[in-house]
């Protein structure tokens with residue numbers, strides 16, 4: 663990175679090469695990445711790596727753990743919640759990692775299909791749901807905007823689904839489109855709050871617009887969208903990022919139930935190796951080699 667590229671308003675990077683929010687620098691992150699919301703989930707996944715090389719917590723709450731799994735470098739990062747945090751993570755990671763990136767989101771979601779608590783949903787693609795602020799200023803009729811869907815990487819998605827089905831059983835793995843809302847509450851159709859959200863009909867309109875919609879959460883679409891628009895080092899296409907999402911069902915929106923801490927812990931244990939295996943098989947051997955791999 664040249665001097666003038668560093669610490670500009672466009673790319674805030676410290677003198678020692680760390681991005682402002684995620685606080686990682688070149689050499690600290692692998693080209694194979696699992697992203698989660700919760701730092702405890704990141705640490706639980708990291709227990710399955712063969713060796714941990716570094717763990718770093720940024721002043722904005724990103725927890726980055728890089729280690730070795732089956733002789734290949736892998737990074738697990740906890741980013742918190744929402745599309746903005748996904749945006750910080752993907753863009754700042756791209757600034758400090760050269761070459762192709764494979765990113766898997768291993769998150770949680772609310773099921774809007776037959777998947778129950780304890781099941782896993784893999785995203786064939788994702789669409790965004792945003793609050794339409796014009797409606798709340800009496801300027802437009804629709805309170806929510808449903809955006810076009812973006813596809814996941816098909817090969818990576820299929821690999822994750824088949825590997826998770828081995829411990830969990832095919833009856834417990836679902837696939838379909840995931841709605842990425844800009845709120846856990848209003849734009850996911852949760853009602854009975856202390857605010858006027860005009861969302862009584864939102865879940866019906868999601869199903870009307872996307873017959874294969876299976877889940878709602880807050881990060882998948884931003885990840886898939888940024889992968890879609892990622893470029894090579896000289897601004898060229900095709901995209902340099904491949905991405906997929908596997909989601910644990912924490913909320914059963916049809917049955918109005920929420921997961922227990924014990925079940926959520928067990929789900930991570932059941933799925934951890936499937937997600938790690940899919941990621942290292944997706945980018946085997948020398949492709950996107952991380953400097954730390956030399957010390958394995």
Ligand code: R1P
Pocket residue numbers: 698699700742743744768769770771846878879880881
């Ligand atoms: C809400 O509780 C959070 O859980 C889901 C949602 O997308 C949102 O971020 O994902 P994670 O469990 O990965 O954070």
